[in-house]
Amino acid sequence: MVPRLLVMTSIWPTPEHPSAGIFVANRLRGLPDVTVVVDRRNPSWPVRLMRFIVDGLRASGPFDGVESHVLYTAGFAALVVARLRGLPLLAYAHGTDARQYAHWGRGYQFFVRQVVRHADLLATNSEDSAQHLRRIGREPQVIPPGYDDELFRPSPRPASGKPRVLYLGGASELKGYNVASQFADTLAGPGILELRPADVAQAMAQHDVVLLPTRAEAFGLVAMPSRLPCNAIPCAAGSRGWQRRGIACWLSVPKVLSAPEPPSPRSQQPAEAEFNVSTLRGSIDAYCRR
Known part of the structure; x- marks a missing residue:
């Protein structure tokens, strides 16, 4: 019997942001009897949280369980809803919500700590994320996200002279935008140009x-379809620990084109100061000439 789920999430695709939370939507695709309640954001955090809880309580059941995505606000709102409705809660941590626990305020820490310690099942996307959750006080179950294997298929290398480089991380400095903007041929992602999943697959085939x-990356989801068997696209990735712990289970690390060590998120030094862009470009060119 397939459980009837109430899913409460802070991330979900919209027409304006088609890539936001696409992995959550893919996770639920094909499942019957799923009701999704999406966080209706509000500048006032008490209003936002209370409205989210009320929306969860108003959702028409019956349900067998509650699933949440992102520890706050969705995780805490779902914890309240699950307890009031007498249902078990599966809380899924996506990376930043656990990694930033020690750096954000005491209010955030309180809400996240309640979810981590009191959810009936705590899951996350990688061993790297799991280490942060253990520091908060709970052993999680690691369940990596997937991708649409009907949409992302192996493709031959584009028939072009100069190697073409694709960047999908958006305008975030944590994603390395300052580095990518120096020599990537195509820049996309939140804050630049958001692509639908079908457009992402097409862009990968063209680069x-x-x-x-x-x-810092909890899992590196964009690298998964980039490493499909027979696909000619390598991933030029930073060599920080996420590469080893977060995606080593499925990514052939020796074949990754490694960039120099990027700065830590707390470093005041800009990313381009530590990345040797010309060296990375040389590595990419050498790979594509093979």
Whole structure:
């Protein structure tokens, strides 16, 4: 019997942001009897939280369980809803929500701590994220996200002379935008140009390299379809620990084109100061000439 789920999430695709939370939507695709309640954001956090809880309580059941995505606000709102409705809660941490626990305010820490310690099941996307959750006080179950294997398929290298580099991280400095903007041929992602999943697949097929100069990454989802068997697209990635712990289970690390160590998120030094862009470009060119 397939459980009837109430899913409360802070991230969900919209026409304006088609890539936001696409992995949550893919996770639920094909499941019957799923009701999704999306966080209706509000500048006032008490209003936002209370409205989210009320929306969860008003959702028409019956349900067998509650699932939340992002520890706050969705996780805490779902914890309240699950307890009031007498249902078990599966809370899924996506990375930043756990990684930033020690750096954000005491209010945030309180809400996240309640979810981590009191959810009936705590899950996350990688071993890197799991380490942060253990520091908060709970052993999670690691369940990596997937991708649409009907949409992302192996493709030959584009028939072009100069290697073309694709960056999908958006305008975030944590994603390495300052590095990517120096030599990526195509820049996309939140704050630049948001692509639908079908457009992402097409963009990957039209480029030789997918660039991930990220400073911190819980899983690196964009690298998964980039490493499809017979696909000619390598991932030029930063060499920080996320590469080893977050995606080593499925990414052939020796074949990754490694960039120099990016700065930590707390570093005051800009990313381009530590990335040797010309060296990385040389590595990409050498790979594509093979």
